[in-house]
Amino acid sequence: MTLDDSLSIHVPKSDWPRVVIIGGGFAGLKLSRSLVRKKFQVVLIDKHNYHGFQPLLYQVATAGLEPDSIVGPLRQHVEERKNFYFRMLNVKQILPEKKSVATDVGELEYDHLVIATGSKSNFFGNKDIQRHSFPLKKVTEALDLRSQLLQNFEKSVLTKDIRKREALMNVVIVGGGPTGVELAGAIAELRNHVLPQDYPELNLKRMKIYLVEGAGRLLGAMSESSGKNAQAYLEKFDVSIILNKLVQTYDGETVKLNDGTQLYTTTLIWAAGVMGNTVKGLPDEAVERSRYLVNEYGQVKGYEDIFAVGDIACLKTEEHPHGLPMLAPVAIQQGKLLADNLERLREGKSMKPFKYLDKGTMATVGRNKAVVELPGGLRFGGFFAWIVWMFIHLLYIIGFRNKFIIFANWFWNYVTYDRGNRVIIRTYKPKKNRDRKTEKNPPKDGES
Amino acid sequence: MTLDDSLSIHVPKSDWPRVVIIGGGFAGLKLSRSLVRKKFQVVLIDKHNYHGFQPLLYQVATAGLEPDSIVGPLRQHVEERKNFYFRMLNVKQILPEKKSVATDVGELEYDHLVIATGSKSNFFGNKDIQRHSFPLKKVTEALDLRSQLLQNFEKSVLTKDIRKREALMNVVIVGGGPTGVELAGAIAELRNHVLPQDYPELNLKRMKIYLVEGAGRLLGAMSESSGKNAQAYLEKFDVSIILNKLVQTYDGETVKLNDGTQLYTTTLIWAAGVMGNTVKGLPDEAVERSRYLVNEYGQVKGYEDIFAVGDIACLKTEEHPHGLPMLAPVAIQQGKLLADNLERLREGKSMKPFKYLDKGTMATVGRNKAVVELPGGLRFGGFFAWIVWMFIHLLYIIGFRNKFIIFANWFWNYVTYDRGNRVIIRTYKPKKNRDRKTEKNPPKDGES
Structure with a gap:
């Protein structure tokens, strides 16, 4: 404003x-x-003048949902109005x-x-990663990532340089929590089902999706069995999982891990910390x-x-x-x-202390696949977990209109294997200096 | 890219x-x-990588439809692929x-x-209007206009200056063709039904919607009776129609017409020429x-x-x-x-000459109101015309998914008097110099 x-x-x-x-x-x-x-x-x-439903941002980023479906105007969501004042x-x-x-x-x-x-x-002070990577905490960031993914494919058909083409197609996701896992699954679905129809010129088997996690397993906040299930599902979708590794540097094209491994991508998604x-x-x-x-x-x-x-x-x-x-x-x-x-x-009464009522945690990995943990130790995965995941998310999103539109979109995407929103409305323009050539020495901390 | x-x-x-x-x-x-x-x-x-359905841009601009509903990926819309190459x-x-x-x-x-x-x-060479006004030919322009309209209301609650507040709330639309008429009707609906619930602090009766047309009537490409019907509908919705007047200058806050009339608005929508x-x-x-x-x-x-x-x-x-x-x-x-x-x-045959088959023209003015003219002189207005308008637009928009989502949105908006998409995803940032103070002398042609 x-x-x-x-x-x-x-x-x-x-x-x-x-x-x-x-x-x-x-x-x-x-x-x-x-x-x-x-x-x-x-x-x-x-x-902002809206409430955003962050758990579904990754679906906006992967063209599964329209951005407006997961946000709602704050002025509308607070229904009583005589004593309510909103200020943007x-x-x-x-x-x-x-x-x-x-x-x-x-x-x-x-x-x-x-x-x-x-x-x-949270980029933990790494300014290079902050400058070149795609975070996913805001609606605009989800739209930027959607544009970037699609722009990269449009660019891929314009180059015959195999190494360059793969850097454009590959995606590296850092962080094996729910956001990283759900994104990896959604991007794998794009690659496996949607993009091959759009890009018959490209060999999508050469597109790699890496999920890099510093700890020894995925979904650290859930049980070991849920982490292993999620990993098995993702590997079935052909996601390459790299555990026990940290990203050290990223210059916009080359990711260096702490064991010396190099991955080539123009799209590093940062889901490693808040x-x-x-x-x-x-x-x-x-x-x-x-x-x-x-x-x-x-x-x-x-x-x-x-x-x-x-x-x-x-x-x-x-x-x-x-x-x-x-x-x-x-x-x-x-x-x-x-x-x-x-x-x-x-009213002059004493306040009540907060007691967290744990309602369980869950993460979806894609079509028919999710892991759910309820309090009391009940854990399950697969199709039923996926149904529960959808039901809970529809329940929690505010407003009947959004529930209806999201449900309609999910139904459509499921039945047709389609993602209707793969359009680049606003071109993603890299931050200044993003496209400079790969340097032998990464810039010093603090340089920007 | x-x-x-x-x-x-x-x-x-x-x-x-x-x-x-x-x-x-x-x-x-x-x-x-x-x-x-x-x-x-x-x-x-x-x-762009999408086909945009321009006739419904005004509904995106007025928060009635999501931008993704009226566009579709070009790669998807051309179904046979072996001999098809798309390049963005x-x-x-x-x-x-x-x-x-x-x-x-x-x-x-x-x-x-x-x-x-x-x-x-087409701004007819008027650089001031080009710099300060909102055109409506692209999806991004529709989103900019949506942001501007909503931002202005958020700003209106932050000022006690009545003159300033009215300049923020007022809208001036230039051009009485279908785009201008449809926009005026849609903005009037926002004012009459949607915004009063969102902004109980504002007196929306003071918000004026002006439709300025250089000729002596609206919808010049249609019959005189359709033009008069559209005008009557708009006046019923409390749109102020100014005929036989041209906009001479606009500095971002004051519109000057060729008879000396001044209108105050920060939102001038340019639908006067292509x-x-x-x-x-x-x-x-x-x-x-x-x-x-x-x-x-x-x-x-x-x-x-x-x-x-x-x-x-x-x-x-x-x-x-x-x-x-x-x-x-x-x-x-x-x-x-x-x-x-x-x-x-x-095949060595001779080509066939083009013969335009006129299928008629139409324009909607808002809820239950439209004018339709079919070839052969059949003309009608009101509720039936409005139904025909919706049916034809749904028929022409490409892709079953878009038809379905648009129909669902229209149904929702009609039944609830709601516009679900009144969110400012990207803040509209005025072009440089837009917000400078009103000057006694408008800048010279060519200055920018």
């Missing part, structure tokens, strides 16, 4: 306490939807001593502040490894009126000494509880 | 004559689909003396060349008002082996002394005939 001097953030005074929520992800949206039914003035601030803005800083937040167009005071800013890709998306203004003591330390009520360390929920909150428990995992169910449960707790606070 | 030295346009030699087609719009796509079934090597070159490239110049075309990655020879490059917005999208390389004698002069076989003046079809072709007939209208049915019919004629040429 282009801003200008005449704009300011203004919200009418209210007799009810004002809760300012930064971020409309799973936690912020759930909190907003609950809180507007109570006696609070709710101000939701987000850089960037928060620059929290000013706890003034009980206000500084935005691009001025300051806004709060009675309670809730930080729900989520997480972002970190909290902190806001300026709170002291270092409140932050641990990029997340805000919170107590069992969600209060940020050192504050009574500042809360954090979702990925950005680090709540340490006995079972999770480094903080609860960054998962949608945690965020949703925290958002819901905080709405109740703020009401209890207002 | 980022290009690089190692790329080249190469297509294998064939015993069959090579037809190079520039452009995958209605004409180029129809021709490709017919020609691949005959004994020709078909090379289709387009800057920009054609720089035609080299008739070498019987080849120059592209970004080298030259390609042809036996027959078909120019099907369509049309683009022109042919010519390619470099053919002599001036072959071009008339930006279109290639063709004979009844589609041959460009002065050439036997270069053809033009669709909007870019100017075929003068008794009924149309300035050339056939730039309409999808003309393009489709010309594409189809040219495929037959190329085959006849190959």
